Amino acid sequence: MNPYEVLGVDRSASAEEIKKAYRTAAMKNHPDRNPGDHKAEERFKKVARAYEVLSDPSRRDAYDRYGTTDDPGSAQGMGGMHDIFSGFGLDDAMRAFMENFGFSSGGSGSRVVQGDDVTVRVNLDLEEVALGGRREIEVERNISCGECSGTGADKASGTESCRNCNGMGKVSSVRNTLLGSFRTVDQCHVCNGRGSIPKKLCGHCRGKGFEKKKSTIAVDLPAGLSKGHYIRLRGQGHFPGQGGVPGDLRLLVNNIDYGPFIREEENLVYPLTISYPQAVMGHEFSVPLPEGDSMSIKVPSGTHAGTRIKQKHQGLGRINRRGRGDLLVEIDIHVPGKVKKSEKELLKKLEDSPSFKIKKK
Ligand SMILES: [Zn+2]
Ligand SMILES: [Zn+2]
Secondary structure (H helix, E strand, O other): OOHHHHHOOOOOOOHHHHHHHHHHHHHHHOOOOOOOOHHHHHHHHHHHHHHHHHOOHHHHHHHHHHOOOOOOOOOHHHHOOOOOOOOOOHHHHHHHHHHHOOOOOOOHHHOOOEOOOEEEEEEEEHHHHHHOEEEEEEEEEEEEOOOOOOOOEOOOOOEEEOOOOOOOOEEEEEEEEOOEEEEEEEEOOOOOOOOEEEOOEOOOOOOOOEEEEEEEEEEEEOOOOOOOOEEEEOOOOOOOOOOOEOOOEEEEEEEEEOOOOEEEOOEEEEEEEEEHHHHHHOEEEEEEOOOOOEEEEEEOOOOOOOOEEEEOOOOOEOOOOOOEOOEEEEEEEEOOOOOOHHHHHHHHHHHHOHHHOOOOO
16 A cells, blocks of 8 residues: 555655645545544545655655655664554644644644744764764754653642643544534643643743753764755753643754765775776776775676676665665776877887777678
8 A cells, every 4th residue: 555545646756646645535535524433544545644644755765765654763663664544643643734734723722832842963974874874973952850840830830720721631622613613622721631730830940841952963864865864862951841742853964975985876886997907808906995994806808998897786785675786897998198209119019909909790
């Protein structure tokens, strides 16, 4: 099952076509219209998830290329391909649906407050791309206040029941929209779903529930990352305070230093210029490897310019797949512009000798 099939659209479908297909399918399968119908609920979840993937150009691109949409480094993504539809709940689907069609709600208390994402840009070296690795990065972010554990309340004074939701933490309402009426249960925006509010604010964070802190976080890098890829660490972003959940930490690949190599997807091309006699007679060369070592390769006799000599599995690791690409040693032949008189005489002799004549077909 792929997201295109789920939405019933072509791989070439435009953003507009995709949104339209999602809207139709989501309306048809919305839990409010199909109470107790678990199959409809599953379909509703699937179309929401499919839309989430296809409406984000970078995720759509990732799906088209790798058949998976996980951020390359997400915990689940590490183990190889897996179902993109797993781990996506009805709450996520409902929320996505409300947000996508712009009638989420007037208040800020409609859902759990999520903290902002923190983006850290990193430059990778070749070895990290080839083999994967581990990076320690320093981030400054808002974390839960150490004094009040993020509640914003003064510990000694205690809390009292929230009057807005009568201590329930939730407020239910029926919303009339262009698309019909939907029942929604929103989190109480006064107490942020906790049902209670502090009698006195925490003195350390002045009731915000968070404080700024620098921390060092170790991030596993899967092999095969490209510029523009990012690794998302869920829940490692800013903590918004007071019953909210932290945003994500995004490690964005800003640049990659390929050194003497040229990248072609998972393969690396290493340009190697050899002399004309070496091309004719063959020669052994030492070529660098992406992980820093070198290996010796044999250029056979009679090698033409432009020939690529393949060294299997010496290229870059692949995202969400096993194995490595290849190292392609691309041969160029040095042709001197100026030669000495004695060399010219040798060349003259070669020109007239039988092996050097171009045979007519
Ligand atoms: Zn505090
Ligand atoms: Zn409340």
